[in-house]
Amino acid sequence: xxxGLSAWLHGLLMLSCLLLGSVASAHEMSMAEMxxxxxxxxxxxxxxxxxxxxxxxxxxxxxxxxxxxxxxxxLHCGKDGMQGTLSVNGVGKTYSAALVKVxxxxxxxxxxxxxASQPTVHLYGAADDHRGMGEIAWAYTxxxxxxxxxxxxxxxxxxxxxxxxxxxxxxxxxxxxFTAAHSLTLALSALGWLVLRxxxxxxxxxxxxxxxAGEALHQRQTLAxxxxxxxxxxxGLVHGLGFAGALKEIGLPENHMLVALLTFNVGVEIGxxxxxxxxxxxxxxxxxxxxxxxxxxxxxxxxxxxASFWAWSRALAIFA
Numbered sequence: 001x002x003x004g005l006s007a008w009l010h011g012l013l014m015l016s017c018l019l020l021g022s023v024a025s026a027h028e029m030s031m032a033e034m035x036x037x038x039x040x041x042x043x044x045x046x047x048x049x050x051x052x053x054x055x056x057x058x059x060x061x062x063x064x065x066x067x068x069x070x071x072x073x074x075l076h077c078g079k080d081g082m083q084g085t086l087s088v089n090g091v092g093k094t095y096s097a098a099l100v101k102v103x104x105x106x107x108x109x110x111x112x113x114x115x116a117s118q119p120t121v122h123l124y125g126a127a128d129d130h131r132g133m134g135e136i137a138w139a140y141t142x143x144x145x146x147x148x149x150x151x152x153x154x155x156x157x158x159x160x161x162x163x164x165x166x167x168x169x170x171x172x173x174x175x176x177x178f179t180a181a182h183s184l185t186l187a188l189s190a191l192g193w194l195v196l197r198x199x200x201x202x203x204x205x206x207x208x209x210x211x212x213a214g215e216a217l218h219q220r221q222t223l224a225x226x227x228x229x230x231x232x233x234x235x236g237l238v239h240g241l242g243f244a245g246a247l248k249e250i251g252l253p254e255n256h257m258l259v260a261l262l263t264f265n266v267g268v269e270i271g272x273x274x275x276x277x278x279x280x281x282x283x284x285x286x287x288x289x290x291x292x293x294x295x296x297x298x299x300x301x302x303x304x305x306x307a308s309f310w311a312w313s314r315a316l317a318i319f320a
Contacts, residue, residue: 032056032095034088036075038105044075044082059094063087065123083124092116096146111253117142136256137263144267147246148275153205153310154239155275156303160212162279163300165228175276177229181236182243183265189244190252190261201241203314208235209307213300243268 034056036046048056064070065084068077075082088098091114100112102123112121118139148154161178165171188194212231215224224231243265252260286295 030095031097031099032060032088032091033099033101034062035101035103036082037103038082041105042077042079042081044077045073046075047073056095056098060088060090060098062100063089084122085120086112086123087120088114089119091119096150097143113139113143115139115142115146133256133259136253136260140260140264141267141270144264144269145271145274146267147243147264148268148271151242151246153202153209153307154242156307157205157209157212157235157239158272158275159279160209160216160300160303161228161232162276163216163296164212164224167280167283170228173229174232175272177233178236178239179269179272181233182240182268185237185240186243186247186265186268187261189241190247191257194241196241197318198245199314199318201238201245203311203318204238205242206307206310206314208238210304210311211235213304213307217297217300217304 033049034046035049036044038044046062048060062070063086064075065077065082065086067080067084068075068082070076077083082102086100088100091098093116096115098114100114100121101109102112103109112123114121118135121135158175158178161174162171165174185194189196212224212235215222215231219225247261247264
């Protein structure tokens with residue numbers, strides 16, 4: 001039974017490595033972007049912008065407000081303008097979110113974010129952003145949760161911290177330090193006060209995973225073992241820049257920017273706590289088996305190998 005369990009764990013580990021290794025930009029979210037431009041009162045032209053995936057029109061279909069009639073890429077809304085409920089069918093499948101950028105005739109613009117949890121927005125026929133604070137808070141919270149749970153590199157770093165610290169009292173301080181750090185740089189970057197190129201940030205994130213996995217493999221009293229909260233804080237500053245890159249793609253509403261920024265970060269923390277909770281439950285079950293230490297070592301080598309591959313590929317992207 002024990003031998004079978006060990007073989008099963010090793011097989012699962014190898015499968016996970018193969019799946020993870022194919023994702024070089026693991027923390028990117030899949031976004032589709034639509035541009036809608038008012039050419040004359042009540043008359044619009046719209047189109048999906050280019051993406052790295054197949055055409056967004058193959059997977060997404062806009063449902064325009066009542067009173068608007070679409071003819072190919074033309075939209076006729078009459079004298080009342082484009083006001084009412086706008087939705088995009090198919091969000092949450094191939095694409096995590098759809099960004100609808102509306103350019104009004106008076107020169108103003110607004111960005112609306114639609115997700116699987118909030119597939120509709122209300123337009124008021126003008127650039128004034130009348131979206132309720134609760135609507136924006138819910139949308140950006142869900143986007144934060146989706147980002148951390150789909151961001152394999154961020155999750156591997158958190159799991160590496162769990163292996164390094166264990167489920168002990170100082171785990172609370174370590175996770176808190178990581179949270180405080182990435183919240184800080186996320187805010188600074190999202191507000192435009194700290195701007196760095198994406199490739200170096202992504203490479204540094206991968207290297208942080210390699211370091212934590214390596215430190216968790218031995219018992220020497222290094223800086224990471226004596227002060228895991230400090231290490232988590234320093235690397236959390238880098239991970240916050242990665243979160244900010246995703247938030248930049250999504251966009252922030254002008255009238256409720258701080259609410260969107262705060263709730264996106266809250267969503268990230270919810271996803272992070274879900275990961276810690278799931279890891280604790282798995283640890284409680286796995287601790288009954290005598291060979292769990294072997295599985296732990298194999299898992300750390302697997303995490304380090306995947307992160308090393310990401311580090312090399314992302315470092316090459318710096319000079320591409």
